[in-house]
Amino acid sequence: SQQGEEDPQALSIQEGENATMNCSYKTSINNLQWYRQNSGRGLVHLILIRSNEREKHSGRLRVTLDTSKKSSSLLITASRAADTASYFCATVQGGSEKLVFGKGTKLTVNP
């Protein structure tokens, strides 16, 4: 069953704009991860945020986590055409080792 649910399902922006994707989950978590999938490829890990962290940065990526609302957001600043991909959040539920993925946000960055 899906644990994380991304929102929106699809997002289309112009190059240079910021892209924000949200993820909501249902149960307590140990950590939350974001992955990217280019068309026809496997998933690639982007960033991991632990349940006791509120914000994390990596290059043009900024991830926030609000455990009281059971939600996370991924912000990509100054987007590029190469950022076009699907983005997934994944969670490890407390007491489990299974990494469960949402259905993803499909991001299109227009040049």
Added chain:
Amino acid sequence: DARVTQTPRHKVTEMGQEVTMRCQPILGHNTVFWYRQTMMQGLELLAYFRNRAPLDDSGMPKDRFSAEMPDATLATLKIQPSEPRDSAVYFCASGLVGTRSSGANVLTFGAGSRLTVL
């Protein structure tokens, strides 16, 4: 860069045929996962192994699917007999799970095996 290798990349077969997908995980990773991706269901966890032992296969249809890890360099997912509803992309992923080392719990995915059952 170390990577997860999956074969075959593409497979077209007829209903009723046996299909075997193979995965070579990254050396040193202790956990191997099998996922299935479809447009309708997204990424579904089928099964996973820790140190080659099956820990959970509750996501797999037991009557036709089987997953094994005969050695540390090979994981297999077998479908017998295959059905059209099995058409999907099957991903193998490996990671160092349950440890405190840097990069723990992060998965490296293979490129996937795209299965079409006619």
